[in-house]
Amino acid sequence: MAVFLFALLSITCIGSILGMILFKNQAYCALFLILAFVCTGGLFGLMNAPFIAVVQIIIYAGAIMVLFIFVIMMIDIRRGLTPEKKKWILYPSLGIGLILIIELIFVLNRALGSSGTQVSEAVGSPKILGKILFTKYLYPFEITSVLIMAALVGAIVLIKDKDKT
Amino acid sequence: MIPTIYFLILSAVLFVMGTVGFLIKKDLITQFMCVEVMLNAANIAFVAFAASTSSFDGQIIVFFIITVAAAEAAVGLAIILLVYKQKKTIKSEDSSLMKG
Numbered sequence: 590m591a592v593f594l595f596a597l598l599s600i601t602c603i604g605s606i607l608g609m610i611l612f613k614n615q616a617y618c619a620l621f622l623i624l625a626f627v628c629t630g631g632l633f634g635l636m637n638a639p640f641i642a643v644v645q646i647i648i649y650a651g652a653i654m655v656l657f658i659f660v661i662m663m664i665d666i667r668r669g670l671t672p673e674k675k676k677w678i679l680y681p682s683l684g685i686g687l688i689l690i691i692e693l694i695f696v697l698n699r700a701l702g703s704s705g706t707q708v709s710e711a712v713g714s715p716k717i718l719g720k721i722l723f724t725k726y727l728y729p730f731e732i733t734s735v736l737i738m739a740a741l742v743g744a745i746v747l748i749k750d751k752d753k754t
Numbered sequence: 755m756i757p758t759i760y761f762l763i764l765s766a767v768l769f770v771m772g773t774v775g776f777l778i779k780k781d782l783i784t785q786f787m788c789v790e791v792m793l794n795a796a797n798i799a800f801v802a803f804a805a806s807t808s809s810f811d812g813q814i815i816v817f818f819i820i821t822v823a824a825a826e827a828a829v830g831l832a833i834i835l836l837v838y839k840q841k842k843t844i845k846s847e848d849s850s851l852m853k854g
Contacts, residue, residue, distance in 0.1 A: 591755065591756055592756055595756050595760060599760075599764045602764075602768070603764075603767060603768070603771070606768065606771050606772075606775070606791055607771070609775070609784070609787065609791075610771065610774070610775040610778070610779065610784075610788075615781065615783050615784060618783075618784050618787060619787065622787050622790065622791070625791070625794075626794065629794050629797070629798065632761070632764070632798060633797075633798075633801055635756065636761065636801050636802060636804075636805040637805055638801050638804070638805070638813050638816075640813070640817075641797075641801060641813050641816050641817065644817060644820055645797075645820065648820050648821075648824055649790075649794070649820065649823070652824060653790070653823065653824055653827045656827055656828065656831055657783065657786075657787065657827070657831065660783065660831045660834060660835060661783060663835065664783070664834075664835070664838050664844055666844075678777065678778060679778050681777075682773075682774050682777030682778050683774060683778075685773070685774070685777065686770045686771075686773055686774035686777075689769075689770050689773060690766055690767065690770040693766035693769065693770065694762075694763060694766050697759070697762040697763070697765075697766060697799070698759065698762075701758060701759060701762065701806070717810060718810060718813060718814065718817075721810055721811070721814055722814055722817070726814050726818075729818060733818060733821050733822070736821075736822065736825055737821065737824070737825050739825075740824075740825035740826070740828045740829050741828065743828075743829050743832070744828045744829055744831075744832040747829070747832040747833060747836055748832050748835060748836070
């Protein structure tokens with residue numbers, strides 16, 4: 590059952606990312622990406638990480654993709670996309686991708702080693718995660734809040750109309 | 755149960771699809787989406803390793819990655835909007851001159 594679910598979710602994920610790469614319209618790309626993120630959330634659930642699964646769906650599929658769709662809405666796509674200039678880039682990038690995937694699978698296979706080959710049953714419950722987050726990882730957590738504040742201020746300053754002040 | 759290597763192979767495939775998509779797409783927004791796909795592939799690998807060693811540190815790191823990705827998306831999309839305002843284009847090859 591779990592293997593069947595894994596196959597379903599991963600095939601949907603890979604298929605929707607393929608669709609994202611192949612489609613020209615950015616709005617369709619964004620919708621495909623949302624589907625891929627929801628599938629990734631399901632995969633996190635399969636790996637006994639329910640908290641991360643929910644965070645994935647709320648923040649990635651919800652918040653970040655809404656940002657993307659707003660920006661797509663504000664940009665006139667037909668005027669923004671000038672005709673193609675170079676087409677030769679496709680083959681070298683496919684070659685680079687092939688080399689990269691061989692490398693990655695080799696490295697990941699070696700990295701797995703003896704540390705365990707099965708997904709364990711230990712569930713990352715929100716209670717345990719919260720306890721770790723506020724004790725062992727307290728400083729990174731606080732620094733993240735500063736980072737988000739900086740991003741907020743940065744985005745506002747970048748977009749602000751400088752003429753009107 | 756599912757072997758961890760399946761998740762790792764899926765993560766490698768997703769990462770490579772993000773890289774190839776980043777290289778072959780021409781508009782800034784889709785390239786940015788491909789970067790998000792790459793971050794997601796890394797997240798899958800982190801959670802898979804966390805599950806195989808039954809430690810929770812990997813899941814915490816994924817939490818931080820998602821937060822940083824949100825900040826990155828906010829700033830990156832603001833920059834894309836600025837590029838569109840100045841050059842009236844979102845193709846990455848049209849903004850190759852460093853003149854502003």
